[in-house]
Amino acid sequence: DGHMANEMTIVSWGGAYSASQDNAYHQPYIAQSGISIINDESASEAVAKLRAMNEAGNITWDLVDVEAADAIRLCDEGLAMEVDVDEVLAAAPDGTSATDDFGGALVSDCFIPQIVFSTTFGYRTDMVPEGVEPPSGACDVFDLETYPGKRALNRNPIANMEWALLCDGVAYEDVYDMLETDEGQAQAFAKLDTIKDQTIWWTAGAETPQLLADGEIFMGSTYNGRLFSLIAEQGQPVGMAWDWQMFDLDGWVIPTGLSEDRLARTLDYVYFATDTQRLADQAAYISYGPTRQSSAPLVGKHATLGIDMAPHMPTEPSNAENTFYNNYLWWADYRDDLDAKFQAWLAQ
Amino acid sequence: MLAADGRPLKASLNRALRRQKIRALFLIAPLLIFILVSFVMPIFDMLLRSVENQIVGNTLPRTVVALQDWDENADTAPDEVVFAALYTDIALAAEYKTHTRLGSRLNYEMTGISSLFRKTGRAVGRFETDVYTEAFQAADPAYADPAQWAGWMQDDNIRAALPQTTNTYDAWAQMIVEEENDIPAEEEPWDFVYTALYADAAGGAALPISVDLSAIEPVSLQASFAEIDEDWIDPDVWQTIKAFSPSYTDGYFLNAVDLLRGADGVEQRPENERLYIGQFINTFVMSLSIMGMCVLLGYPIAWLLANLPARSANLLMILVLLPFWTSLLVRTSAWKVLLQQQGVINDLLVWMRIIADDGRLTMINNQTGTIIAMTHILLPFMILPLYSVMKTIPPSYLRAAKSLGATDWTAFWRVYFPQSVPGIGAGCILVFILSIGYYITPELVGGTKGVFISNRIAFHISSSLNWGLAAALGTILLTVVMVLYWMYDKIVGIDNVKLGG
């Protein structure tokens, strides 16, 4: 295969996110180790590709950045390598073990957490009707009366179904139980029906920012880092509505089946890139929070804009008043089923 | 008919032509082989996935065999034998980590199986079958000696006497080598091997070293599984496993046409899950509209090009080919810029006061968007064949019609148009074939209504990972395309496809 001794392929999401990784991890690592890094931006198809690579017995990737749900899936299927966190990752500067430092972020044996991010809402500040409070969160998306205009939502059931139930009055604890039932699903779809013809459904994270910038929509969901860059870096008249942000984790997985030297190289990189300082550094480029508790205090100012990053993090208490935690395991079971129903509903 | 030397004329002819034929084939062969290998085989390979279902048989080989005796119409779960087989299978699969993949596969057929398998994989190591292990090892230390085990398992007499043990041990040994990179002769067999040994012994087989089994309290595997999840004694789960245990399945195809294999045979899916027939119809209707648009826009252009002097025609042809050669992605993005509500066209219309600012037209993220963008992309495929047909219609026909007293319009409609119909046919089929399989453009401008079946295929390939369903949808799509292709070949002839000039 095309792997040279000094080359690593790291798969990530592209755009500003990859750029932040490049600045915080890749460049310092390259400078230190002399290894060159190829960026692959196929993280959205990581599971499919890893499966095919596994079938073929030819793993061309060295490290993959995936969402927690995918990490669980990959781990279950044996496509990602189980790692002993304390052995592989650095301890916190104060000596706290990696396991304790990452804490609840370690959702799978294969998952090396990196950031917390959330799917939340941005809105055009200049399109807020006069005399009305700007929207504050997910439920405002269903309020066409107060906030007329087009919306943008992700073209799959995840998050949308939960928000629909939640904003239809279902208690936070009951959302997944309800969604298991036909009635719960019907209720969610009914709620979504109310805004269906006002909604543009996106498939890529970049779409909502573009739509907001064009003034095509009034509000739309997307990853909070994207909104940050739209507001802070591009200076667009856009505000954020944090309530019921859908909380999620993102991190590394190592594909199974790497040769020994490649594995050693990958582990070396991972050790470097997930220490307390690096994780904090990443937050200087994008508004995603570090998953180590020990990194939180180190989060500083934006690397070029010089603004404080902490208030833009999903974990900032004022943003996290109401946070929705995605139930990955539940989705693993119900995804196919709800997906079919969701797509059928969309096509109606 | 015979030749002069009495041999059949055909035979003499073939002999005479052999060299020419070989020469021609010799020239074609490299490409043919290349295409067969690099293109045709991959497609067949993919289509096979639409019926392939070895995963169940490969992951649960013993269970599948044991299930043959179970009556799927009975309202009870299978008996202990099946669960014993399942125990071994899942224990092994959990090591290979294939049980979750099987779970995902069966989850397509029945929601919830995925987590059932995942849970079971985690719990299967904690069954209380270690009582057997301990009993055997206590009875004779030889039973705890890996080397002794390995020795027994090379003795044909013992192998014959202990069929279940042999089968289980072999599978275990293979797993130890492949997954753990250890040597079986140095590893103590796992609980499920002892469980099989117990089952053999309980069945009356002679053990290598006899052991008194009466003291062992048998463990109910059925109960153990039920303890992990009640679903294991739900006959529906077992029906699903049994129904999808053959190596080949029609399940994906049924799904692809909104059917499913229910309790009493094939039935329609519930209304809120019916998707694909609608998508196929949508794909068809939109392709037809695109085709229609292409004819409407392509005909005048082709006519103009065919009737202008060659020099100007060739220059104008560049206007046709330029978009053809501009990145599809870029063109599609440009249509976004043009068509969206705050886009160029709406802005212009508002500026010209044709529409009001709050009455902006929705031309994108719906079928209109797809049709406009795809018409633009496929228009050259209509213009080129039309043009090449029209080039062959001599102007003297129109002149003849006029000399016979026909007005311009009659001459066109009665004489020119009918002769250009083959070009329309060629262009239509080409455009239709190409549009029916489109993927990128609808993905970017189609919204939810303006997408094609190809988008579903891509979705199942890269997102939902239901490759079998993707293959089934692909097979159906490919069949439609092939039928059209065949028609095209019949009507126009493949050699008559022309690109330009």
Added chain:
Amino acid sequence: MSGLPPYATKAQTLRYYGLRTLCGLIFFFLIAPIIVIIPLSFNAQDFFTFTPEMLSLNPDGFSTKHYEDFFSNSDWQLAVRNSLKIAPVATLISVSLGTLAAIGLSQSHVPFRRAIMAILISPMIVPLIISATGMYFFYSNPYIPIPFYGKIELPFTLTGTYLGVVLAHAALGIPFVIITVTATLVGFDNSLTRAAANMGAGPVTTFFRVQMPLILPGVVSGGLFAFITSFDEVVVVLFVGSAGQKTLPWQMFTGLREQISPTILAVATILIGISILLLFTLEILRRRSERLRGMSPS
């Protein structure tokens, strides 16, 4: 279509100019997206939007930063290098094999001609998504099927390799070569090759000295189509390739999905410029060949 005759009625005049206007509009439709792209690529903003500054022609609304980005960004440069590494080789394969096969197919005694032709054209007809997934699976794990035996799995993989992408793109380009070269060969006067043989030239000499120079325009135009196919192809490369082989369209596609940046438009503008050059070259070649061919009386 000469000008209007003196006896043209009002209706005829109307039809004449009406048709021309209509054609003008359709041509405009054809190039409208291209017209939009070019100014947007000079956008000072990072979005695909005509900003008020641009509309008022304020110089602040324009910048060449997206071009600078293109030339300085290593991802784009890698993509350009890859495209330039993949497309020419794929084109070379399609053109060489395709031309040979087209010549074979144009001979008079080809058994199963229609079937062979159908197979060779199929990469153009089979929906791309199907080709892409098929290649993805098969190239991941290639094998040789042996009838009545099964298959021999090959000990290597093609996905994520340069070779894999080149093979896939060569396959996609072949129909274009076959179509254009066969079309050229239809007009090819077989007596020329016969004449050459008659004068003592062997098949190889005949091919290179007589046939090739004359069908060159068809071969070149087929090659250009094949080149563009590879150069503009995104679905297959996304499946078969990996980041090491990312091509320009790959980079554009992920760019469009992950970050909508006018750098893509800058790239497109550059490519359009190249296309125009190529098209004019082709037209000049065509005229030249017409001059050459005009000679042999038919």
Added chain:
Amino acid sequence: MLDNENAFVAFDRVQKSYDGETLVVKDLNLAMPKGEFLTMLGPSGSGKTTCLMMLAGFETATHGDITLDGISINNIPPHKRGIGMVFQNYALFPHMTVAENLSFPLEVRKMGKSEREEKVKRALDMVQMGSFAGRRPAQLSGGQQQRIALARALVFEPELVLMDEPLGALDKQLRETLQFEITNLAHDLGITTVYVTHDQTEALTMSDRVAVFDDGRIQQLAPPDELYEKPQNSFVAQFIGENNTLEGVVQEIQGETCIVKLDSGDIIDAVPVNVSAVGDRTKVSIRPERVEFKRDRLHADAHTLKAEVLEFIYMGDIFRTRLRVAGTDEFVIKTRNAPDQARLKPGEMIEIGWLPQDCRALDA
């Protein structure tokens, strides 16, 4: 001669240029009475088709006037001129049957169905193609297609029919049959016909009058025998039939005869056609079949020339003998392959002569 007012078809000082630079038709004047069969004959590119197209209305004259039955047709669109036309490649509509092709001009004239059918049948019978009504043009042979094209041009009973090299693509045998049929039909129906060809035999055998075109002008307009026997200039003489030319200077003109001194010094008699004065250079023209070489058949008072036989060619019905005469090697004589005909041998020296009236002194 016919003046333009009384003529059925008249070209009056017509000019035509396609590109605004060169005149393809230069000052064309032509008047045809009703019922005449006129052939335009000339080399390729001489403007024949252009004239026809102007008459039919597919090209517009850049100058001058064309009248039909006394009315200027410049402003009448083609489909209102009511002129039948047979095209070189027939232009039968390939998607219609023979009957539909014939019925087309009647349909566009809004003729009733039964009348149409009857006329179509009559026209088909006229060209003896009655049983082919249901066929498509592609299923007909070239000659059959030609007949259908003819029938289609005649079915709506036009008074004027134009034919542009209608027989150009056919083989010799078929050509001859159809030439005969076309002339007969035209005469029987009394149709005025303009016929274009570049085959001189065709022109001579078919026409009432022939207009010889060259360089956008009519070089001579005359009945066939006059054209052959009394060409007005050396172009016509060369173009029509085979011809021997000898160059020389006029020595004497006496009314209907003149004496020419050839460049070789030999003296011959000739009819002065377009030489005007003694001392003019001239091309003397004599037809190969008018040359005599048998002593007994030579005219007593005519000049004779010495000739050497260079080649004797057997051509079946005739013998063609090439001679060296008065310095030229290309002098040809033709003799009928009759039983008593002498077969000359290369090298033989003979004496040749002709009647003075067969020998014409033309422009140089």
Added chain:
Amino acid sequence: MLDNENAFVAFDRVQKSYDGETLVVKDLNLAMPKGEFLTMLGPSGSGKTTCLMMLAGFETATHGDITLDGISINNIPPHKRGIGMVFQNYALFPHMTVAENLSFPLEVRKMGKSEREEKVKRALDMVQMGSFAGRRPAQLSGGQQQRIALARALVFEPELVLMDEPLGALDKQLRETLQFEITNLAHDLGITTVYVTHDQTEALTMSDRVAVFDDGRIQQLAPPDELYEKPQNSFVAQFIGENNTLEGVVQEIQGETCIVKLDSGDIIDAVPVNVSAVGDRTKVSIRPERVEFKRDRLHADAHTLKAEVLEFIYMGDIFRTRLRVAGTDEFVIKTRNAPDQARLKPGEMIEIGWLPQDCRALDA
């Protein structure tokens, strides 16, 4: 006759089928001595080109043997046969100049540059095209192209040259000039030539021998005059030249003459050619130019027939008169357009006759 061993080119029981169902060439036997100019003449589709292609090696005979200089060439590929060929459309390489075209066969023979140049120059001079060496074929007229094609076929000095209707596309004047040049060249260089045409005049004027093809067989192989004057069967008689046929029954055969009773009841004399017995049906064939109608030239002891003049056609050098004779309307006589020639008028009744030896009784 030449036997195959001594012949330069020989076809020995050659058959050819393209589709395995019909034979396009049936049992072809032909032997040519060195230096002969042989023409294959026949209607379209009779297999002439096919024979040529088999000889050149582009088609393979399905049966039989072709030998060149005594060696069977069935297994020699075309480019090793060393046969020169002139194609109907010349097949000049359009991308090469005239000189490059001519130099091509020498190059592939690995000839040195200076020798090549010299030979090319010589060949060009031979066809009088020396000054055109640098032009492209497209810049030449048809006749010039033809000469270059000829030069190219001869430049490598083949012993055998094949020509497939090389003059088919040219106009009459040019054709005649080139016919003359080709025969001269072939004879001067002593090249064996196989020439294909469907133009009988060409065949008659150019060839040493003519092979008349029909239906995949040679119908007659003979020198031109023998072919014209002594056709072996009615196909040859019809195909070569114009011919009048009258049908009847043989009444009497006496050595070199026979008496035929026509279907109209008239009695005529004829030479029996392939009638064998009294009572045989026969087609009697007589050339139009051998028919006499002037009293004084009719043979005394020959039978004469009554004839009615139907049509008189002026054709320039000859008059063609159509008569009704013995029940047929298609009887034609040709007379030279001589000053003293009578112009018959339609309706006139005349008496016609011929020498018995000009009238041949052929197969029915």
